[in-house]
Amino acid sequence: MKPLMFIDENGMPQGAYIDIMNELARIGDLNVEYVIYDRQMQAVTALDKGEVDAVLGALDSDAANYTSLKPSSEIYAASVCLVAEKSKSDYILEHPSMYGAKTAYEMGTASYSQVSQIRANPIIIMSTQEDLFRSLQQGDVDMIVALRDCVQSYIGPGQLPEQYTIALNYLSSTSYSILLRRDDHLRINSINGCINQLRASAKYKDILDRWIVNMDLENAQMRIRRLTNILGIVFAGALLILASIIVFNRQLRRMVDEKTSELKEKVDDLENAYTLRNKLVEHGSAANLVVKLDGTVLLMNDVARRMEGIPIEQPDLPNIETMHIIGPAWEKSPAEMDQPELLVLRDEDGSRHTYRYQCHRTSVQDERVFIVEDVTSEEQEKQEIFEESKNKALNRIISGIAHEIKNPLTTIRTYASLAKEQGSDPEFLESFNEYVPREVDRISKMIETLMNYSRPPRGQQERFCMADVVDDCLGLAYISAKKKIVIRTQLDRDLFVNTSKEPVRQALVNLLMNSVESVEMKIAAGMDPKEQEVKVSVYQQGNDVVTEVYDTGQGMTEEQVQQCMDPFYTTKKTGTGMGLAMSKMYIRENGGRLEVESTPGAFTVMRMIFREDTEKDDEAQNMDRG
Known part of the structure; x- marks a missing residue:
């Protein structure tokens, strides 16, 4: 990985780490023989087996699975940045959530959970920096998380084309050291002492300056050189102007030095903060x-x-x-x-x-x-909150049924009180046989609807007409409505789906009750009830069956639409935030999907979409052919 450590055209190891190791050998009077391995983990394994005495340029994660190994003091801290095409750089800075952008990074230079925070997808792990730059140039990935020093060496003539640039200058930092055997106390103490002595000397800075390019300083110096050329042309014309420019040049240099020093202090602070955060992330619960x-x-x-x-x-x-x-x-x-x-x-x-x-x-x-x-505790908490939400809805439905059941009971009680006096009257018997069974059926249907909603979802798949499920759920919506609300329907009764009916029924009830409550809140705010409605439609869209619930309620903003199906998110004072979340889960687990559209103060549309089941139609066509 240029310029830190690489093999030149003669097969010899070169780079900043090699010069650092040679200087450590000079300070500590050590004999150094370099053994080259294709992969870092091969070198770590060789060290663990005693085939070599040290591994140069090791990451902390290289020794994660080897209790017998121990890293030395830090020999270099490298910054990690994000590289992309120049044409995409501004977009990345303005849109940190990069769904759909393939992003790669070298294992150990950053944690997987940390890289996932830029919300790129998918995230690909590679073994070396060379693999990262090769994949970027070949178009296998859209972005790479790479060492900043390596990026500055690879971008330029003969390397990566100039259409690539550093999109995000600093993401985190990672440290490199020399990996040693833990029981080799003498060598550990000797190496650490030499490292401390080298880093305190000017030689360490000379080595880094030789190999590592400071792009900010080089760009500033390039601007200064251009300015100096201009001043040289002006020099022949006016000594006074030359003197002024010299003063300006000195001031500019001083400002560059001050800004460079200030920038270094900020980078050091960021490195310390990111190092602490990385350690916390690495010790997470997953x-x-x-x-x-x-x-x-x-x-x-x-x-x-x-x-x-x-x-x-x-x-x-x-x-x-x-x-x-x-x-x-x-x-x-x-x-x-x-x-x-x-x-x-x-x-x-x-x-x-x-x-x-x-x-x-x-x-x-x-x-x-x-x-x-x-996530046992998390799932238990979700289930408890969902049950609480369902119980609240159930209480509202029961209250509505209790009110609705009074009318048929009054009819039955009236006929019962007249039966003794008019029981033999043919007209009375005819009226009794017409009205009493019908009122009993009304009560039975309301109770059956309540039982269907209250029972837990079953996982058994079956073929059913979606319009029939809508009919079952409309009764609950009418009963639970606190205000008289118009519910219109447009149902295609020739459309069937094959999935588990009960979860679909419960999801649809949740959508209907949300729409009813939204319209009620709008009416309570003073809007004309005649202009408000809920409309339920079942229609075909390509190979899908769409069940659409439309209401003219309060509506939602774009941000609320994005969040409305997240667990625990609610816009109601007494809501639990689990109704739509559980509906989405029920629909998705049974092979469907849920879509939401809304405009604040105007409308909300929620669509349950399932694949149409045409099995019976296919059988009928086969019989016709026969």
Whole structure:
């Protein structure tokens, strides 16, 4: 990785680290023989086996799985930046959320969770800086997170074309050291002493100045040289102007030095802050693994070891398929996942634990980054809040049913009181047979609707008409409405879907009740009730069946539309923020999707979209052909 350490055309090691090591050897009277390995981890393994005495230019993460190894004092701290095409640079600065932009970084120079904070997707891990720049130039990735010193060496004639630039100048910093065996106390003390002596001397700065280009200073000096050329032309014309320009030149140099010093202090402060943040992120609660497709575990952090009960000092890692928690999650996950999934496991005592897992592709074809997190408490809290939200809605529905049931009960009671006196009257019997069964059916249907809503969702798939589900849910919407609201329907009764009916029913009830409440709030604010309505439609769109709930309620801003389906987000004073979140989950888990459009003060449209089931139609066509 130029200019820090690389092999020249003669096969000899060169770079800032080589000069630093040679100077350490001179200070400590050490004999140094360089052994070249293709990959850093090969060198670390050789050190652990005693084949070499030290590994030059090692990252802290290189020794993460080797308790027998220990890094020396820091020999250099490198800044990490974001590189992209110049044409995209301004867009990146204005839009930090880069969904859809492929971004790569070298393992160890930044944490995976830290890089994911720029919200690029997908994120690809590579082994060397050379791999990063090669992938960027070949168009395999859109951006790279690279060492700033290496970027300044690669951008220019004969390297990366000049259409590439540093989009974000500073993301974090990473430190390099010399990796040694922990039990080699004499060599550790000797090397650390030499490092401290070298860094305190002017020789250390000379080495860095020789290899590492200060782009800011070089650009400033280039501007100064251009200014000096102009002054040279003017010199022949006026000595007074020359004197003024010389004074200005000196002032400019002083300002550059002051700004450079100020910038360095700010960079040092940022490096300290980012270093602390990186350590906190690295010790998060998620279990992180690097796994080959055959299940071989290449890297496993401490959280994952504790989750599986694997001792920290154990060097040999079991196959991921044999692990009792992470193994089942790995078995269910595809090779690459856009969204994390949940897995529920039971302990021997029958207790349930919920885990969230996700799999990411790396730059190596058969390697993946696998992340598992115990979210049992989080899921339990979500379920409790959802049940609270559902109970509130259920109480409102029960109150409405209690009110609605009075009318048919009054009719039945009236006929019952007249039966003794007019029981033999044919006209009375005819009227009794007409009205009493109908009122009983009304009561039965309201109770059945309430039972359908209150029962927990079932996972059994079935083929059903979406318009029939709308009919079932409209009764609850009418009953729960506190104000008389017009609900219009436009239902295509020839459209069928094949999924689990109960979750779809509950999701639709949530959407209807949201629309009813929004219209009620608008009427309560003084708007004309005659101008307000809720409309439910079922129609075909391509190969999909769309169930649309439209209302003229309060509406939402674009920001509220983006957040309305997030857990715990609500715009109502008494809301729990779980209604739409659970509806989205029900719809997605049963193969559908939920879309939302809205304009503040005007309308809101929510659409449940499922694939149309044409199985019966296909059978009918086959019979006609027969």
